[in-house]
Amino acid sequence: MQLTDRKKVVVKKEMSFMEKLYLPAILNGMSITIKHLFKRSSTIKYPEQKREIAEVYRGQHVLKRDENGAERCTACGLCAVACPAEAITMRSEERRQGEENLYREEKYAATYEINMLRCIFCGLCEEACPKEAIFLTDRIVPTEFKRNEFIYGKDKLVEPVGQPVDVTCRQTKEVLSFKKDKTKYHNQTFKDQQLLEGSQNH
Ligand code: SF4
Ligand code: SF4
Secondary structure, eight states, X not given: OOOOOOOOOOOOOOOOHHHHHOHHHHHHHHHHHHHHHTSOOSOOXXXXXXXXXXXXXOOSEEEOBOTTSOBOOOOOOHHHHHOTTOOEEEEEEEOOTXXXXXXXXXXXXXXXXXXXXXXXXXXXXXXXXXXXXXXXXSOOOOOOSSGGGGEEOHHHHBOOTTOOXXXXXXXXXXXXXXXXXXXXXXXXXXXXXXXXXXXHHO
16 A cells, blocks of 8 residues: 655766765755754753643543542552553552541552553543542653653552642533532542431431
């Protein structure tokens, strides 16, 4: 199958005296370089200079905590299944008694890793997540010198306690109002469930 109709016939001809001097070719090259010096550069000096990015830019992921600081992820694996780059791996564990303040659901991700070299920042993991646990943010993944430094574990992905990463620009109004609806099991924390059970038993 022909991919292009551009053709250039290569002819091996003797070099002229001027061509053998290389001077005209050097001058021609220099003039092109000098012309570019006065053109507006399309590159920027990152990280000193930062390019303006869209509000919904898809950069480094965050694993969210709920309003009580418990990790939202339940290690269901849907994000890993949805990921076209097979960049996500995880290992689940069952929540033990007394860990309700650490993990929102009965099962949690003991390890959760994203290979940032594989990730294509498509956002499908975010769309697949039923627990509003993973979001892409406007943070740019920094450069590293070693490949294994691009494997991001929970230490880099889970948001720090008390320092929530704002992801509201990545959620629609409908999702935000749905998340406030405590009648939905999806939105109930362990405390909410205990309160509900208590009120039903009385
Ligand atoms: S953004 Fe896309 S490629 Fe990256 S981890 Fe999520 S689903 Fe995979
Ligand atoms: S981030 Fe969401 S989709 Fe992925 S394992 Fe956790 S709860 Fe499931």
